[in-house]
Amino acid sequence: MNTALPAGLVSILLLVCSNVFMTFAWYAHLKDMSAKPWYIAALASWGIALFEYLLQVPANRIGYQVFTLGQLKIIQEVITLALFVPFAIFYMQQPFKWDFVWAGLCLLGAVYFMFRS
Numbered sequence: 001m002n003t004a005l006p007a008g009l010v011s012i013l014l015l016v017c018s019n020v021f022m023t024f025a026w027y028a029h030l031k032d033m034s035a036k037p038w039y040i041a042a043l044a045s046w047g048i049a050l051f052e053y054l055l056q057v058p059a060n061r062i063g064y065q066v067f068t069l070g071q072l073k074i075i076q077e078v079i080t081l082a083l084f085v086p087f088a089i090f091y092m093q094q095p096f097k098w099d100f101v102w103a104g105l106c107l108l109g110a111v112y113f114m115f116r117s
Contacts, residue, residue, distance in 0.1 A: 011063030018055035025049040
């Protein structure tokens with residue numbers, strides 16, 4: 001009995017995990033390290049980003065076996081927005097904006113065009 005997950009699913013799961021690290025690396029310093037010099041925040045962000053890349057590189061290598069390059073990119077963008085919105089609202093304490101919804105709908109259009117063939 002083969003219980004291995006399909007390559008596309010493994011790729012997407014790794015990209016989700018990678019994006020959690022990416023979002024914190026890119027934006028958490030704006031809240032948590034705002035009083036620190038920029039280079040301290042950059043070093044901390046690079047440390048977090050290492051874990052992003054340790055997940056993202058294998059995610060893309062695995063995903064490229066079943067997705068086109070364009071499809072991988074749009075999957076990445078959908079995941080990024082899906083994780084960024086709750087991060088912005090709950091972690092960064094930003095107000096909800098309908099622009100998040102409109103951006104998501106635009107991404108759905110992009111998904112359609114990248115996967116329609």
